Amino acid sequence: MKHTKVKELLNSAQTLQEVYVKGWVRTFRNNQFIALNDGSTINNIQCVVDFENTPADTLKRITTGAAVALKGSLTESKGAGQKYEIQVRSLEILGDSDPEKFPMQPKKHTLEFLRANAHLRVRTNAFGAIMRVRSVLSFAVHQYFQEKGFVYVNTPVITGADAEGAGEMFQVTSLPLDNLPRTEEGHIDYKKDFFGKHTNLTVSGQLEGETFAMALGQIYTFGPTFRAENSNTSRHLAEFWMIEPEVAFNDLDDNMDLAEDFIQYVIKYTMDKCADDLKFLEGRLLEEEKSKPQAERSEMTLLEKLNFVLENNFKRVSYTEAIDILKNSTPNKKKKFQYIIEEWGADLQSEHERFLVEKHFKCPVILYDYPANIKAFYMRLNEDGKTVRAMDILFPGIGEIVGGSQREERYDVLVEKMKVLGIDEEELWWYLDTRRFGTAVHSGFGLGFERLVLFVTGMTNIRDVIPFPRTPGNAEF
Structure with missing residues (x-):
């Protein structure tokens, strides 16, 4: 007999004489009532055991975390707050679970404790909900782009190019570290390495994605990326996933249209599919807020924040206008900002971005036309010679969530920018070829997937929205 998912049973239109269910025991009380969950839903189903006719040694083995299979009938529940329960016949x-050693006991655990037990934390309600939301968001990403006719491209994980020019990359080598081959000048001889050159784990699939966009028109990548940044903040991971569309013939305005439509689509899709999980996470967030000082509490609940993004058009504001607003703002004048805005050219921080969204415009904001010297080499230079066709999307509670630009399609301008920044033309000869042969206006953006999951779930630490976080000093599991 095939077993039925708990979610299907809870959504059943009628009682059933014969059901077979498998799952894990969340709680077992009064030697009679099992709260059973199989991961298909945030909700448990109550299973009523005939304890008088169940062997005592079997009852002793029904402990939190144990895996069980139950047969019985689905009946209307006599208890409050639940439609159905299972009257267990067998x-x-x-799989047994040692109640003395099982870490995920039915009590409140700190997030730090759960990160130390990342292989088991998904058995809690919170992390089960987060990972179901992450799964649905991931599917929504693919569905959106597939419906729009984009081609999914798998860009390399191992690369010789540094897309961001930041240099904070994980090196990939097969050379013996205790006996590195050297050139006559004493440098490491990468010609003897596996790939015959210096290689790293990618920080972005954008540059390779651009080459495909210039043949296929519109493409997207969605894969793992890596950054060897020694940061222990709640916003950084060493391994994370990036969504990066690239579209030929799109200018910056088209790029902003695409990003706004895309992000509203995936959030709406997830809200429709994960209503129970999001309701639970909203309740969890409200409980967490109670322990904070009044001044630090969010002005919006989780669902209000998500609807805030869906129900408001994104306000488009130039960087220059944003700087003027911030310079003249009360928190800047009263030095309430940690980073005071004094002049044009400042690199905006999260506190500035959130002020623009939450206090000034009261809607999601797209900033554009940033100073060239704080943005990447591949962004198109404006006619003023000092700004580039860059854009960032800013959300409440999180600040920047999307970064993108119209790409510099002019060969001579791109080469000159690379020279100024010391970027080796020979290393990126293939990238420059796209400007030599059939160049055209094109644009794209990057969205850190974990940043999106963080926003949708209401979590505050990015380590809690990826199955196994990789951070400085931590590559456990």
Whole structure:
């Protein structure tokens, strides 16, 4: 007999005489009531055991975390807050769980404790909900682009190019570290390495994605990226996933249109598919807020924040206008900002971005036309010679969530920018070829997937929205 998912049973239109269900025990009370969950939903189903006719040694093995298989009938529940329960006729223990050692006991655990037990934390309600939301968001990303006719491209994980020019990359080598081959000048001889050159784990699939956009028109990448930044903040991971569309013939305005439509689509899709999980996460967030000082509490609940993004058009504001607003703002004048805005050219911080969204415009904001010297080499230079066709999308509670630009399609301008920044033309000869052969206006953006999951779930630490976080000093599991 095939077993039925708990979610299907809870959504059943009628009672059932014969059901077979498998899952894990969340709680077992009064030697009679099992709260069973199989991961298909945030909600448990109550299973009523006939304890008088169940062997005592079997009852002792029904402990939190144990895997069980139950047969019985689905009946209307006599208890409050639940539509159905299972009257158990037979019970089989599939896998025992030692109640003395099982870490995920039915009590409140700190997030730090759960990160130390990342292999088991998904068995809690919170992390089960987060990972279901992450899964649905991931599917929504693919569905959006596939519906729009984009081609999914798998760009390399191992690369010789540094897309961001930041240099904070993980090196990939097969050379013996205790006996590195050297050139006559004493440098490491990468010609003897596996790939015959210096290689790293990618920080972005954008540059390779651009080459495909210039043949296929519109493409997207969605894969793992890596940054060897020694940062222990709640916003940084060493391994994370990036969504990066690239579209030929799109200018910056088209790029902003695409990004706004895309992000509203995936959030709406997830809200429709994960209503129970998001309701639970909203309740969790409200409880967490109670322990904070009044001044630090969010002005919006989780669902209000998500609807804030769906129900408001994104306000488009130039960087220059934003700087004027921030310079003249009360928190800047009263030095309430940690980073005071004094002049044009400042690199905006999260506190500035959130002020623009939450206090000034009261809607999501797209900033554009940033100073060239704080943005990447591949962004198109404006006619003023000092700004580039860059854009960032700013959200409440999180600040920047999307970064993108119209790309510099002019060969001579791109080469000159690379020279100024000391970027080796020979290393990126293939990238420059796209400007030599059939160049055209094109644009794209990057969205850190974990940043999106963080926003949608209401979590505050990015380590809690990826299955196994990789951070400085931590590559456990």
